Amino acid sequence: MSGTSLVTARERALAVLGGEPDDATLRRYLHGIAGVDAVGLEQRAAGLGTRSIKTSSKKWALDRIISLVDLTTLEGADTPGKVRSLVAKAMNPDPADATTPRVAAVCVYGDMVPYAVDALGSVHGDPDDGLISVAAVATAFPSGRSSLEIKLADTAEAVANGADEIDMVIDRGAFLAGRYGLVFDQIAAVKEACRRPDGTSASLKVILETGELVTYDNVRRASWLSILAGGDFIKTSTGKVQPAATLPVTLLMLEVVRDWHLMTGQRIGVKPAGGIRASKDAIKYLVTVAETVGEEWLQPHLFRFGASSLLNDVLLQRQKMATGHYSGADYVTID
Amino acid sequence: MSFLEYAPAPESRAILSLRDEYGLFIDGEFVDGRGTPFQSVSPASEERIATIANANAADVDDAVAAARRAHDRVWSRMTGRDRGKYLFRIARLVQERARELAVAESLDNGKPIKESRDVDVPLVAAWFFYYAGWADKLDYAGLGANPKALGVAAQVIPWNFPLLMLAWKIAPALAAGNTVVLKPAETTPLTALIFAEIVQQADLPPGVVNIITGAGDTGAALVGHDGVDKVAFTGSTAVGRAIAKQVAGTHKKVTLELGGKAANIVFDDAPIDQAIEGIVNGIFFNQGHVCCAGSRLLVQESIHDEVVERLKQRLSTLRLGDPLDKNTDIGAINSREQLERIRELSDAGVAEGAERWSAPCEIPENGFWYAPTIFTNVQTSNRIAREEIFGPVLSVLTFRTPQEAIAKANNTPYGLSAGIWTDKGSRILAVADQLRAGVVWANTFNRFDPSSPFGGYKESGYGREGGRHGLGAYLSPASVTSSGRTAPRAVEASSAASGDEKPSKRTRRPARPAKKGAAK
Numbered sequence: 031m032s033g034t035s036l037v038t039a040r041e042r043a044l045a046v047l048g049g050e051p052d053d054a055t056l057r058r059y060l061h062g063i064a065g066v067d068a069v070g071l072e073q074r075a076a077g078l079g080t081r082s083i084k085t086s087s088k089k090w091a092l093d094r095i096i097s098l099v100d101l102t103t104l105e106g107a108d109t110p111g112k113v114r115s116l117v118a119k120a121m122n123p124d125p126a127d128a129t130t131p132r133v134a135a136v137c138v139y140g141d142m143v144p145y146a147v148d149a150l151g152s153v154h155g156d157p158d159d160g161l162i163s164v165a166a167v168a169t170a171f172p173s174g175r176s177s178l179e180i181k182l183a184d185t186a187e188a189v190a191n192g193a194d195e196i197d198m199v200i201d202r203g204a205f206l207a208g209r210y211g212l213v214f215d216q217i218a219a220v221k222e223a224c225r226r227p228d229g230t231s232a233s234l235k236v237i238l239e240t241g242e243l244v245t246y247d248n249v250r251r252a253s254w255l256s257i258l259a260g261g262d263f264i265k266t267s268t269g270k271v272q273p274a275a276t277l278p279v280t281l282l283m284l285e286v287v288r289d290w291h292l293m294t295g296q297r298i299g300v301k302p303a304g305g306i307r308a309s310k311d312a313i314k315y316l317v318t319v320a321e322t323v324g325e326e327w328l329q330p331h332l333f334r335f336g337a338s339s340l341l342n343d344v345l346l347q348r349q350k351m352a353t354g355h356y357s358g359a360d361y362v363t364i365d
Numbered sequence: 366m367s368f369l370e371y372a373p374a375p376e377s378r379a380i381l382s383l384r385d386e387y388g389l390f391i392d393g394e395f396v397d398g399r400g401t402p403f404q405s406v407s408p409a410s411e412e413r414i415a416t417i418a419n420a421n422a423a424d425v426d427d428a429v430a431a432a433r434r435a436h437d438r439v440w441s442r443m444t445g446r447d448r449g450k451y452l453f454r455i456a457r458l459v460q461e462r463a464r465e466l467a468v469a470e471s472l473d474n475g476k477p478i479k480e481s482r483d484v485d486v487p488l489v490a491a492w493f494f495y496y497a498g499w500a501d502k503l504d505y506a507g508l509g510a511n512p513k514a515l516g517v518a519a520q521v522i523p524w525n526f527p528l529l530m531l532a533w534k535i536a537p538a539l540a541a542g543n544t545v546v547l548k549p550a551e552t553t554p555l556t557a558l559i560f561a562e563i564v565q566q567a568d569l570p571p572g573v574v575n576i577i578t579g580a581g582d583t584g585a586a587l588v589g590h591d592g593v594d595k596v597a598f599t600g601s602t603a604v605g606r607a608i609a610k611q612v613a614g615t616h617k618k619v620t621l622e623l624g625g626k627a628a629n630i631v632f633d634d635a636p637i638d639q640a641i642e643g644i645v646n647g648i649f650f651n652q653g654h655v656c657c658a659g660s661r662l663l664v665q666e667s668i669h670d671e672v673v674e675r676l677k678q679r680l681s682t683l684r685l686g687d688p689l690d691k692n693t694d695i696g697a698i699n700s701r702e703q704l705e706r707i708r709e710l711s712d713a714g715v716a717e718g719a720e721r722w723s724a725p726c727e728i729p730e731n732g733f734w735y736a737p738t739i740f741t742n743v744q745t746s747n748r749i750a751r752e753e754i755f756g757p758v759l760s761v762l763t764f765r766t767p768q769e770a771i772a773k774a775n776n777t778p779y780g781l782s783a784g785i786w787t788d789k790g791s792r793i794l795a796v797a798d799q800l801r802a803g804v805v806w807a808n809t810f811n812r813f814d815p816s817s818p819f820g821g822y823k824e825s826g827y828g829r830e831g832g833r834h835g836l837g838a839y840l841s842p843a844s845v846t847s848s849g850r851t852a853p854r855a856v857e858a859s860s861a862a863s864g865d866e867k868p869s870k871r872t873r874r875p876a877r878p879a880k881k882g883a884a885k
Contacts, residue, residue: 065788067808070639080479082374082691090368285638320369321682328368 039260040218042294046258056210060254066246066282075278078321079314088313092348093131095312096123097157099341100165100301100334101365102137104172104269110145113138117149119365120162124345126361127352133341134330135163135195139171140188147192154192157330165195165235169220172239172268174199178216185223189232196224197235197265197336200252202242210255217259233331235301236261240279241271249279253286263299269336274304277314284322291323300327303336309347312340338365371684374691376478380465386416387554389424389578390561392431393571398424400579405554408475409688409697409732417554420577422586425546428575429592432517432544435572440544441514445501452497452539454567459490459532462563466556470528471688473555475697475733476651478689488813489532492831495815496536499836503541506836511843514542515618516594518839521584521608522557523600524550524699525654525755530599531557533830535574536815541839543595546575548587550600552700554578585611593617595839599656602753602779602824620828620838622656622820624753625781627802628774629659629810630764633668635786639808641675644759647784647810649683649737652698653757656825657782659810661750663770666763673741673761680724680737687729695726698733698756707735707756714740714749719760745773753779767792771799780822784810803829 049055083091101120103112116136124130134157136146146164147154155161166188170176185196198220204212217236224232236256240249256264264283267274280302287298300319306312312335319327327333342362350356386402388395398418405414420428440448459466463486470481504510518538522530527549538545549557557576564574577583581604588596588608598608599622612619629647631640647659664672688696698704715721723736735757743750743760750760764770774783783802785793797805803821806812813819818834820826828838 064635064637067636067639067788070636070642070808073809074639074642080483080691081371083371084374085372087368087370087372094368316368325368 039221042296043258043260046293051211051214051258053209053211056214056255057208060210060251063250063254066250068246071246071282072278075281075318078281078318079277081314081317083313083317089351091313091316092309092344092351094316094328095309095335095344096133096341097131098328098330098334099133100135100137100303100336101133101341102269102303102336102338103365104137104139104167108139108142110142113142113145114149116365117146117162119341119363121150121153123341124348125363127348130345130348132160132162134334135165137165137167137197137336140166140168140184140191140193142166143188143191143193156194163194164192165197166191166193167197167199167268169198171197171199171237172270174201175203178219181216182219182223185220189224189226193232195233195235196220197237199237199239199268200256202239205243205248205252205255213255214259217256217261221260233262234260235263235265235299237265237268237303239268239271240266240276241273246278246282249282250286253283254290257286257290257298261298263301263334265301265303265336267302267304267336269304272305275302275306275336277318280315281318281322284319284327287327288323297327297332299332299334301334301336306335306337307339307343309340309344312344371692373687375687376468376471376482376689376691378468378472378689381468381472383415383469383555386418387558387578388418389420389428390558390564390574390576391424391428392435392575393565393569395561396427398578400424400583403551403580405473405552407472407732408552408699409729411731414473414555417558417578420548420579420583424577425583425586425590426592428546428577429517429519429587429590431572432546432575433592435570436514436516436544439570440539440573441542445503445540445542448539448542449497449500451567451569452493452500452536455563455569456490456493456497458563458566459486459493462559463487463490466528466559468689469555469559471696474524474527474553475688475699476654477693477696478691479693480651480696485526485529488815489528492529492532492536492815496540496836499537499833500540503836503840506833506840508837508840508842512541512840513843515839515841516543517592518543518545518595518597519587519590519593520545520547520597521588521600522547522549524553525651525656527553528556528560531560533599533835534597537830537835538595538597538839539573541836543839544573544575546577546587546593548577548579548584551578551580588612595619597828597838598622605826618838618841620820620830621826622828622830623781623824623826624755625656625658625779625821625825626661626751626753626777627657627659627779627782627784628661628663628770628777628800629784630770630774630786630796631662631664631668631672632767632770632785632787632789632792633665634788636788636808637668637672637675640786641672641679643784643786643808643810644672644676645679645683648759649680649695649757650811652696652735654699654703654755655811656753657804657811657819658755659782659784660754660759661774661777662759662761663764663773664761665770666765669761669763673739676739677722677724680739683724683726683737685724685726685728685734685736695737695757698735701733703755704733704735707754707758710749710752710754711738711758714743714747714758714760717744717747717749719743719747719749745776751777767796771796775799775801778824781820781825782806
């Protein structure tokens with residue numbers, strides 16, 4: 031998959047904002063968006079969580095979850111061997127069942143991208159075609175605390191090494207200080223750094239780190255800001271800060287994406303990441319996507335789960351649906 | 366396949382062990398009724414559920430006499446602490462049998478199982494728990510030390526929340542030391558009869574709770590019975606008015622909880638996504654069969670088009686169908702009669718020039734159904750903006766200033782509830798202060814809690830249910846004689862039409878001092 035072109039993103043932002051994306055203009059725009067009532071949002075999310083997904087719907091949902099997973103390892107202890115193991119799991123999640131779909135992508139640190147690309151071989155490609163992308167976290171992940179030059183170099187290196195998707199973090203400090211223009215410019219610059227020599231561009235996921243933004247109003251504003259600045263995806267969390275992805279936060283981001291689509295016709299992706307471990311929870315996210323933005327969002331270029339242990343729980347549920355009984359942790363592989 | 370066409374997820378009916386016939390629950394036992402029995406049908410399929418006994422005047426006599434005996438001999442002599450224990454026991458049994466009660470409620474009433482399971486039944490348990498706690502603390506109910514129960518309460522409840530309205534009536538009455546004769550609505554007697562089984566299971570002394578089934582004439586006989594001291598009614602304003610006339614000039618204390626035409630006011634700075642949810646919950650919850658439903662949407666003119674557009678999109682995702690399916694959002698209309706009324710008023714709306722839009726959903730062949738409907742271009746003089754429709758029909762009106770919103774919201778013969786949607790806290794307080802409605806919700810709608818009083822202004826009735834205020838409807842201040850004891854006064858036994866009534870010593874409270882703290 032590839033990102034949207036930079037020129038249109040900037041032009042679109044200028045048209046929407048009615049001026050240059052400086053602090054004052056962005057503040058006027060972002061603070062003019064209707065607020066969020068926390069109680070109501072959480073109540074709606076809880077309501078969506080009570081949908082009862084059974085039999086054929088559940089079967090479809092489990093397979094779809096697998097094909098939407100960004101299988102992730104983001105540890106200081108990561109090694110090429112660990113990444114190769116992850117890739118093998120991504121390509122063939124359940125060795126006992128060949129009908130199991132592949133995951134959408136593997137998500138690794140920038141220096142691990144060459145090993146992931148190498149291990150994927152011919153399977154490396156667009157997940158919409160059933161292949162597997164390589165996503166790299168960049169921009170001084172997870173804190174984002176470094177100079178713009180280093181963030182851009184981090185990004186450019188990952189793209190040069192073959193990353194198809196860049197998961198960047200926003201500068202939460204700048205956002206909370208009201209320096210929206212700075213955050214906008216950084217996202218736009220990273221977007222530029224995603225460009226490849228051939229003119230195509232890696233897809234850009236913008237991580238809001240909602241656990242540090244704390245309020246839903248902030249999450250909504252950061253979502254709009256990231257989309258305006260050219261993000262192809264908005265992503266909840268790094269997974270390094272608690273709380274990570276929650277259903278209300280994801281619902282809120284989906285509502286922004288829905289409103290943006292109504293306004294511009296452009297479809298933006300959403301990626302909840304961190305903390306989604308059970309199939310049952312993941313199904314709640316599918317329901318929330320389908321009932322908020324529509325079913326067409328349930329494909330790899332518009333929705334992802336950032337997860338690692340989720341995959342095995344889905345595989346266990348999948349085996350249970352096939353055989354009628356639960357197996358156990360030793361019947362799925364560790365990666 | 367389409368994921369959104371969720372595979373059927375019906376709640377199992379196996380948990381129900383319904384009898385084929387139900388009698389009247391009098392003096393702790395099920396007995397035959399002497400009227401002509403009737404059938405209770407499921408509004409979703411029109412299938413027969415059970416045959417229900419019909420109480421005639423003689424049965425009403427028996428029930429009132431049983432309640433009187435239980436009051437005089439047992440319940441009024443028991444300590445509040447012991448009454449509380451029974452109420453806690455009932456609350457726990459409701460929780461234990463929650464799934465069964467939810468299935469029965471959805472089957473009999475037509476409301477979606479997710480509502481009976483997640484709203485009705487948990488609130489029923491909460492109501493009993495709450496008032497169980499009050500039973501030994503009546504000195505703090507606001508009526509001074511040692512307040513007294515009224516005696517026998519006649520309670521008539523509607524079909525929209527059959528079990529919840531039962532709890533609203535029975536829990537405070539029992540906590541305060543009254544005994545009750547309750548008549549559930551003709552179309553929804555099932556959960557009240559299962560509740561009678563719970564009463565047996567809880568080993569409540571016979572006669573403390575009596576449940577008699579029947580139609581309007583049974584209710585009239587109960588309300589008009591000389592042996593009752595208190596009448597509590599929830600239902601239509603027309604019937605409420607008749608009851609008020611019937612009991613005027615008698616010793617009976619009355620509380621009425623009647624209709625409504627609530628304004629749900631959406632200001633242009635409202636949290637819009639939550640406001641849409643609140644509007645939907647306000648009028649489409651329980652198919653709009655809610656007396657406090659937000660049936661008049663007052664939306665600020667500047668955001669009218671956006672709100673209506675978002676509402677239509679949201680309504681298009683509502684799932685109408687089998688009430689027992691766990692994914693159903695909109696269930697069945699409770700009866701053919703009610704469906705006809707909704708149709709008639711909707712047609713009147715079209716005839717008066719309003720624009721009708723109904724959500725595109727498939728209507729099942731059998732049963733009673735009405736698709737969620739919005740009327741735009743509604744004028745304040747239109748019938749659909751004045752009369753209670755009691756169905757899934759929303760009338761959208763606009764306003765320009767807060768003053769206009771308040772004036773329009775108050776311009777109704779009713780005054781039960783209202784909603785305010787704005788991000789501005791000061792505006793919530795300023796507007797709420799001027800709304801003449803018993804309940805005002807801010808940035809939410811249709812939320813209930815046993816500690817919060819509920820009741821109306823004007824034609825929405827009088828008295829409050831819930832909270833400390835709700836106790837006031839079932840108590841009178843202690844009337845202290847020189848000996849320091851409340852003086853009982855013997856009264857003649859009412860004419861026992863059946864003739865087989867056991868003789869009982871009847872007592873009645875002395876003349877009450879002016880009502881205090883009970884009703885507004």
